[in-house]
Amino acid sequence: MSETAAPTKTEQKRAINRLKSMYPLRNLVQQDYIDTLQASSEGKPTVWSMLNYWEGDLPLKAMGLNIVYPENYSTLLASTGTAEPFLDASDSDGFPTHMCGYGRSTIGYSYRMMKELGGKIPPEAPVGGMAKPTLLLGSGIICDARFKWFQALGRYFDAPQWCLEMPMMPTFEGSEPDLEEYQVKFLTREVKAFIEFLEKLLQKKMDWARLEELIDLAVRIHETTWQISELRQSVPGPMHSTDFWSSMPPSLFFAGDMKVALKLYQDMLSEVQDRVNNKVAAINYPEKYRIVFAELPPWHSLKFFDSLAEKGWNFVYESYGYHAPKPPDLNKTSDPCEKLARLARNFIFNIHEHARADNISNPLVEQYLRIARGFKVDGFFLHPLISCRAASAGLRSVQEFMLRKLDVPTLWVEGDIIDKRVFNPQETLARAEAFEQTMDHYRKVRQSKGLGW
Amino acid sequence: MAIAINKGLSLAHDIYEDRGRRVRELRKAGRKTIGYICLYPPVEIITALGMVPFRIFGNMSEPITLADQVSTTVVCPFLRSIIDLGMKGKFDFLDGVVGAHTCDIGAGIIIQWRDYVKDTPFTHLIDVPHTDHPPAVEYFAGQLNSFKRHLEEHAGQKLTDDKLKKAVELHNTQRRLVRQLYDLRKPDPPLLTSAENLEVMVALFSLPVEEGNDLLEDVIKQVSERSDRPGRKKARLLVWGPVFDNTSLFKLIESAGASVVVDDTCVGTRAFWADVKAPYDLQALAQRYLVDIKCPRTYRQAEPAETRRDYDKDLDSRFNYIRKAVVDWNVNGAVLQSVKYCDTHGYEVPNLRHYLDTLGIPSIYIEHDYSERSLAPIKTRVEAFVETLG
Ligand code: SF4
Numbered sequence: 110m111s112e113t114a115a116p117t118k119t120e121q122k123r124a125i126n127r128l129k130s131m132y133p134l135r136n137l138v139q140q141d142y143i144d145t146l147q148a149s150s151e152g153k154p155t156v157w158s159m160l161n162y163w164e165g166d167l168p169l170k171a172m173g174l175n176i177v178y179p180e181n182y183s184t185l186l187a188s189t190g191t192a193e194p195f196l197d198a199s200d201s202d203g204f205p206t207h208m209c210g211y212g213r214s215t216i217g218y219s220y221r222m223m224k225e226l227g228g229k230i231p232p233e234a235p236v237g238g239m240a241k242p243t244l245l246l247g248s249g250i251i252c253d254a255r256f257k258w259f260q261a262l263g264r265y266f267d268a269p270q271w272c273l274e275m276p277m278m279p280t281f282e283g284s285e286p287d288l289e290e291y292q293v294k295f296l297t298r299e300v301k302a303f304i305e306f307l308e309k310l311l312q313k314k315m316d317w318a319r320l321e322e323l324i325d326l327a328v329r330i331h332e333t334t335w336q337i338s339e340l341r342q343s344v345p346g347p348m349h350s351t352d353f354w355s356s357m358p359p360s361l362f363f364a365g366d367m368k369v370a371l372k373l374y375q376d377m378l379s380e381v382q383d384r385v386n387n388k389v390a391a392i393n394y395p396e397k398y399r400i401v402f403a404e405l406p407p408w409h410s411l412k413f414f415d416s417l418a419e420k421g422w423n424f425v426y427e428s429y430g431y432h433a434p435k436p437p438d439l440n441k442t443s444d445p446c447e448k449l450a451r452l453a454r455n456f457i458f459n460i461h462e463h464a465r466a467d468n469i470s471n472p473l474v475e476q477y478l479r480i481a482r483g484f485k486v487d488g489f490f491l492h493p494l495i496s497c498r499a500a501s502a503g504l505r506s507v508q509e510f511m512l513r514k515l516d517v518p519t520l521w522v523e524g525d526i527i528d529k530r531v532f533n534p535q536e537t538l539a540r541a542e543a544f545e546q547t548m549d550h551y552r553k554v555r556q557s558k559g560l561g562w
Numbered sequence: 563m564a565i566a567i568n569k570g571l572s573l574a575h576d577i578y579e580d581r582g583r584r585v586r587e588l589r590k591a592g593r594k595t596i597g598y599i600c601l602y603p604p605v606e607i608i609t610a611l612g613m614v615p616f617r618i619f620g621n622m623s624e625p626i627t628l629a630d631q632v633s634t635t636v637v638c639p640f641l642r643s644i645i646d647l648g649m650k651g652k653f654d655f656l657d658g659v660v661g662a663h664t665c666d667i668g669a670g671i672i673i674q675w676r677d678y679v680k681d682t683p684f685t686h687l688i689d690v691p692h693t694d695h696p697p698a699v700e701y702f703a704g705q706l707n708s709f710k711r712h713l714e715e716h717a718g719q720k721l722t723d724d725k726l727k728k729a730v731e732l733h734n735t736q737r738r739l740v741r742q743l744y745d746l747r748k749p750d751p752p753l754l755t756s757a758e759n760l761e762v763m764v765a766l767f768s769l770p771v772e773e774g775n776d777l778l779e780d781v782i783k784q785v786s787e788r789s790d791r792p793g794r795k796k797a798r799l800l801v802w803g804p805v806f807d808n809t810s811l812f813k814l815i816e817s818a819g820a821s822v823v824v825d826d827t828c829v830g831t832r833a834f835w836a837d838v839k840a841p842y843d844l845q846a847l848a849q850r851y852l853v854d855i856k857c858p859r860t861y862r863q864a865e866p867a868e869t870r871r872d873y874d875k876d877l878d879s880r881f882n883y884i885r886k887a888v889v890d891w892n893v894n895g896a897v898l899q900s901v902k903y904c905d906t907h908g909y910e911v912p913n914l915r916h917y918l919d920t921l922g923i924p925s926i927y928i929e930h931d932y933s934e935r936s937l938a939p940i941k942t943r944v945e946a947f948v949e950t951l952g
């Protein structure tokens with residue numbers, strides 16, 4: 110990983126070597142916004158949903174519903190610089206300012222739509238906006254904001270609501286005998302109750318065959334994205350974090366047509382495999398440092414990664430919460446509700462299994478230790494957020510364990526997913542320069558300890 | 563008018579000032595002590611196994627120093643204060659600690675305790691579902707069963723039905739007595755101040771249930787007979803919000819010219835209003851803790867699986883217990899307080915204020931970072947608010 114010749118002029122144009130297969134995947138999510146607007150204008154039901162790790166997405170899709178995800182929409186507001194007036198609207202309606210930026214921007218959007226524009230989409234909203242919801246689907250996974258903020262939206266919309274369940278516990282309680290079956294039973298009953306609710310709401314029956322078909326597609330999509338992730342361990346890293354973030358919606362919440370998405374991910378797998386075979390890096394500069402980004406990115410300042418790429422920083426992995434794990438074997442059961450329960454539960458509990466094996470109580474830490482070893486990581490870019498507890502709370506532990514156990518240093522850069530005023534790219538670049546010396550130092554330490562990279 | 567402090571209140575005050583005092587004594591005498599965080603670990607199971615439950619609070623007057631090394635500043639300062647005190651060895655009299663998934667950040671505290679607060683032989687986290695759906699109640703009963711099994715191992719004894727029944731009766735008695743104590747603030751002026759009341763509540767969380775019940779009987783008798791009552795104030799307020807375990811806020815409000823006559827916080831009514839119903843088994847505990855405790859951390863609907871939603875009906879189904887308190891305690895204003903970064907309470911604020919508006923109850927919302935220092939700037943706002951109620 111030593112530095113070589115300076116880049117040519119053409120190479121300088123693009124510091125990050127984007128995957129061609131990323132673009133059509135990135136575009137798929139746009140279609141959902143357009144389809145939902147169309148459905149709404151035809152008087153058809155539309156759903157606002159939280160990321161729910163698939164237990165809710167697939168029944169909704171099987172019922173033919175059009176879905177948008179306000180969390181995703183908030184990233185659009187941030188990246189297009191249009192979030193601020195919506196945040197102000199949330200504040201002016203009395204919501205505390207310390208809460209999640211995604212929540213506040215959706216609340217402000219809803220306030221503007223319902224209280225100022227009589228139900229019309231705010232004209233300043235990017236990609237045509239989110240159509241008015243006829244169902245709000247909250248989720249109890251990852252953070253409390255994800256069902257409390259939808260409950261709060263009752264203030265603007267009379268749309269019915271549902272909150273999906275997900276068991277949640279730390280590593281060691283998660284090792285009780287029969288726990289998996291007990292949790293699967295709970296989740297299966299919850300999924301069934303949710304489907305009964307949908308049937309009652311829509312006055313039509315679930316198309317079980319369609320649901321089976323979608324579950325099968327989901328498993329194949331996750332198999333493929335998991336294989337892509339595994340390939341990213343190669344040196345030089347073949348896929349940059351920015352490409353991952355741009356292409357994740359069709360696997361994270363199955364944006365777009367799932368058959369199309371599967372084909373596009375298969376294309377991506379071939380392209381990444383090609384790069385691995387030919388040792389092509391994800392940056393157009395010699396890979397000098399292999400970095401992991403944790404957790405949610407500064408959507409408003411993604412260009413910043415170009416500057417780091419120019420310095421030879423290759424972001425080889427990122428954001429555990431956005432990655433679907435290797436799917437479980439669903440052939441144990443023929444009940445589609447149980448299949449969904451197992452698929453969703455797997456997201457949380459597969460990291461617990463690893464943590465137990467390592468005797469570590471914090472699964473997030475374990476996850477990143479494993480990644481640091483597998484991906485031969487030189488440093489972590491930790492991005493604690495002013496408005497998201499869930500993605501920030503464990504980062505000090507990651508920082509501490511990483512150095513203690515693996516001699517991998519971390520760069521701690523405060524920022525936010527929405528509020529760009531908190532993030533200072535200039536200052537961060539200066540700190541990054543100093544951090545390079547730290548990474549160089551610890552590389553020598555690891556080598557002297559025989560850690561393998 | 564100065565209030566003479568009588569015996570029961572004086573004992574409560576002493577325990578409030580040194581919460582670990584009695585628990586340390588009992589531990590010396592051979593009893594095991596189990597700390598718990600938030601309201602959701604069922605104290606009945608701890609009591610039934612012969613151990614002393616001790617509710618863990620932070621300390622609003624102690625600056626957070628060590629916790630900054632292991633947690634970020636956007637984590638609820640109440641939880642950060644707990645970890646900070648733990649790292650400083652201030653809970654060294656506990657043989658165990660139990661947490662519950664009351665909120666997602668709260669759940670993570672057990673992980674931090676395991677990693678950074680050393681020498682606690684027993685730790686356990688109870689998963690609490692997010693809804694009160696029937697499958698969730700059943701799942702939660704299963705969680706209580708795992709907790710029971712784990713604590714039995716630690717206690718070296720089995721939890722029999724009989725022991726559980728006796729413990730439930732004792733805790734239900736405590737709840738009944740607390741409700742009686744709150745009745746003493748229904749008259750105008752109330753018979754005790756909210757700061758005195760809070761000291762009693764904090765003492766109850768620091769004593770074995772039998773001793774807490776004795777204390778309550780004593781306090782109720784003494785307060786009912788006292789001649790030196792608090793003076794009459796121009797407003798009768800309700801205080802709402804997450805954990806508030808320090809008398810400073812209540813003193814601040816009372817010095818602004820209002821009485822706090824009732825609350826909806828987890829150091830007050832929220833902890834004591836619901837009884838465990840017969841038969842006193844794990845299912846009944848699951849029902850009491852998940853369904854009957856009214857904390858914003860649980861998602862509730864006016865009707866299960868409702869396909870039409872009406873905002874006013876929704877608010878009434880979630881907050882009508884507050885309406886009842888407003889009527890019963892003759893409340894004419896409300897102070898909504900929350901610790902910063904508490905999502906479960908934060909999202910509730912505009913909706914609850916709207917609900918209070920429909921009841922004709924003016925309200926203010928104040929935010930603090932769980933430190934006495936952060937209350938000072940709030941004083942002027944509280945005074946101005948009380949002024950408007952005159
Ligand atoms: S995980 Fe963070 S950003 Fe996402 S909804 Fe929760 S608080 Fe908001």
Ligand code: SF4
Nearest residue numbers: 638665668804904906
């Ligand atoms: S105050 Fe709020 S954030 Fe803190 S532990 Fe309680 S519910 Fe959780």
